[in-house]
Amino acid sequence: MRMGNFRAYLIVAIFSLVYGTLRFSSTLQAAHVFDRRNRIDLATLHLQGEFIESNLGAVRAADGSVTIHMIAEKYIFAPACVTVPVSVPIRLRITSADSAHGFKIAGVEVKTLPGSITERHLRFPAAGKYEFYCDEFCGPGHHAMMGRIVAVPESQFQPQKSDRGAACGQP
Amino acid sequence: MDSPKPTIGIRGVVLLCIAVVIFSELLGLPILRRAIVPAPPPGNLVAAASAPSLVAWNEATIVLSSTGNPQRGEFISRRCESCHGVEGFSSQASTPNLAGIDAQYLWKQLQDFRTGKRKSVLMQQIAGALTSRDAADVAAYYALLPNAPDAQFNPSFPQTLHDQSAIDNAQRLLAVGDPKRGIPPCQACHGPLGYVRPAPSLASQNSDYVLRQLNDFAQGVRTNDVNLPMRTIAAELLPNERQAVAEFYGADLARFPVGYISQ
Numbered sequence: 215m216r217m218g219n220f221r222a223y224l225i226v227a228i229f230s231l232v233y234g235t236l237r238f239s240s241t242l243q244a245a246h247v248f249d250r251r252n253r254i255d256l257a258t259l260h261l262q263g264e265f266i267e268s269n270l271g272a273v274r275a276a277d278g279s280v281t282i283h284m285i286a287e288k289y290i291f292a293p294a295c296v297t298v299p300v301s302v303p304i305r306l307r308i309t310s311a312d313s314a315h316g317f318k319i320a321g322v323e324v325k326t327l328p329g330s331i332t333e334r335h336l337r338f339p340a341a342g343k344y345e346f347y348c349d350e351f352c353g354p355g356h357h358a359m360m361g362r363i364v365a366v367p368e369s370q371f372q373p374q375k376s377d378r379g380a381a382c383g384q385p
Numbered sequence: 386m387d388s389p390k391p392t393i394g395i396r397g398v399v400l401l402c403i404a405v406v407i408f409s410e411l412l413g414l415p416i417l418r419r420a421i422v423p424a425p426p427p428g429n430l431v432a433a434a435s436a437p438s439l440v441a442w443n444e445a446t447i448v449l450s451s452t453g454n455p456q457r458g459e460f461i462s463r464r465c466e467s468c469h470g471v472e473g474f475s476s477q478a479s480t481p482n483l484a485g486i487d488a489q490y491l492w493k494q495l496q497d498f499r500t501g502k503r504k505s506v507l508m509q510q511i512a513g514a515l516t517s518r519d520a521a522d523v524a525a526y527y528a529l530l531p532n533a534p535d536a537q538f539n540p541s542f543p544q545t546l547h548d549q550s551a552i553d554n555a556q557r558l559l560a561v562g563d564p565k566r567g568i569p570p571c572q573a574c575h576g577p578l579g580y581v582r583p584a585p586s587l588a589s590q591n592s593d594y595v596l597r598q599l600n601d602f603a604q605g606v607r608t609n610d611v612n613l614p615m616r617t618i619a620a621e622l623l624p625n626e627r628q629a630v631a632e633f634y635g636a637d638l639a640r641f642p643v644g645y646i647s648q
Contacts, residue, residue, distance in 0.1 A: 223399050230402035237406070257441040260611045266432035267613065285612050288581045289569035292613040294621075311612050312581070354579045355569030358562040378613075379621030380567025 252331040256311055259285065265309060271374040272298050280373075281305045282363075286315035286326045286348065289355030294380035297364045299371040304336045316350035319363065323349060338365035343382065438502045438609045440493045442582065449517060450492035453525030461523040464511065473530040474539040478593040478635070482542060485532025490585040491524035492517075494609075503609040532589045534637065543637035544592050554626060555633035560644030566621050571630060574614075578642040592635025599627040 259265045265285055271293050272282050280302055285292045287310065298304050308317055310326040317324040324334045338344060348359035361380045433439070440446060465483070469475050473484025483491065497503040498512035499520075512520070534542045546552070557563075562570040574584040587595065601607035602619035610616055619627070633639060 220395065223395050227395075227399050227402050230399075230406045234402060234405035234408075257443045260432070260438065261436050261441060262431045264430060266430050266435070267437055268432060268435050269430055270613075287612050287614065289573060290567065290614050290617050292617065294567050294617050353573060353581075355562065355573035358564040358567060358569040360564065360567045362567075378617055380617065381565075381621060 284308045287311035289359045291361040294361035295382040300365040318349040319346035453521035455526040458522035458526030478591040483527040484530040488524040488528040490583040495520040497609045544635040551629035554629040592631040596631035
């Protein structure tokens with residue numbers, strides 16, 4: 215009888231530890247596993263919600279903060295070239311259109327999952343081109359899945375004026 | 386006053402874990418979460434007019450587009466024959482060959498023509514006369530046709546290569562792409578190495594047609610690629626690279642994965 219109780223306690227303890235850790239980290243923007251507000255229907259990404267085509271790229275809100283919306287898909291990032299202002303906190307909201315992908319830029323790793331939005335805050339300390347690439351193997355075109363973020367001085371920043379290709383206009 | 390030895394014990398551990406769960410749940414409550422994380426932007430944007438395509442790949446459309454009746458499709462295909470050929474191989478190089486092309490891709494294109502998301506005066510009228518079930522049937526029929534051209538009946542395919550040096554350029558782009566410019570290999574999505582829905586197989590496609598589509602994607606004339614894949618890649622390709630890739634497909638050199646047999 216005592217042993218049965220002990221096992222029950224152990225199961226409850228392990229479950230609550232795992233659940234609590236996931237829940238805790240998801241709240242602190244690491245995993246986003248549980249948060250229903252970060253769910254999105256990947257079949258209608260292009261029809262409704264914040265990832266419609268006209269909303270992709272860097273957008274400046276009324277309070278001055280900059281948000282990047284991006285879709286990772288086989289085997290490109292959309293958009294592949296984004297211009298952002300330098301040394302301003304930037305909110306990256308990224309989702310996947312098909313399978314799990316990664317977004318790695320200057321040592322920061324972000325994972326993307328289909329049907330879920332991952333959010334991360336970035337800041338670019340100096341002007342220049344920052345390459346990002348997929349670091350989660352996603353298929354035979356994975357090695358070429360990359361893009362660039364161009365950090366420009368605040369005065370030159372134009373929201374959503376991005377070149378279309380990943381090389382940002384320079385071959 | 387002798388206090389008992391302070392021990393946590395198994396009950397204490399369990400209570401601690403439950404406390405963690407409750408605490409985490411409280412953090413997840415929207416009212417508390419808003420204090421930690423700024424609210425996400427409004428998610429109620431709707432893009433009907435500016436959407437690249439009105440097709441959404443949900444369960445209903447996937448089932449509909451992949452369960453067409455090819456026998457019925459053969460009757461419908463009589464009105465496609467004069468341009469797209471009796472065996473799905475067109476007599477003009479500017480008109481696409483349809484033999485062996487993925488049914489889901491063909492179905493989506495017919496929907497896009499009908500809704501005006503892909504621009505063509507002729508195809509908009511033809512696709513507008515088809516129901517989505519008709520489109521699924523005719524797509525199933527063309528998907529079944531062999532994509533190996535018959536020299537007796539397909540005089541315009543394969544086309545001759547104008548420039549032998551284009552082969553090297555095209556082989557590089559098909560096999561490895563150009564990772565430094567973010568160009569993935571063509572054959573990773575368009576076959577035969579891999580397929581990504583709803584990318585079409587290009588193994589036996591006409592060169593003039595491929596070239597015109599690449600140019601249209603690059604200039605933003607054709608915009609029905611959902612989530613921008615082809616507009617991004619075609620804009621990155623140089624004009625001579627587009628020409629080389631188009632000629633490579635038109636010369637029927639991409640039936641097998643490039644880089645696995647010849648090198």
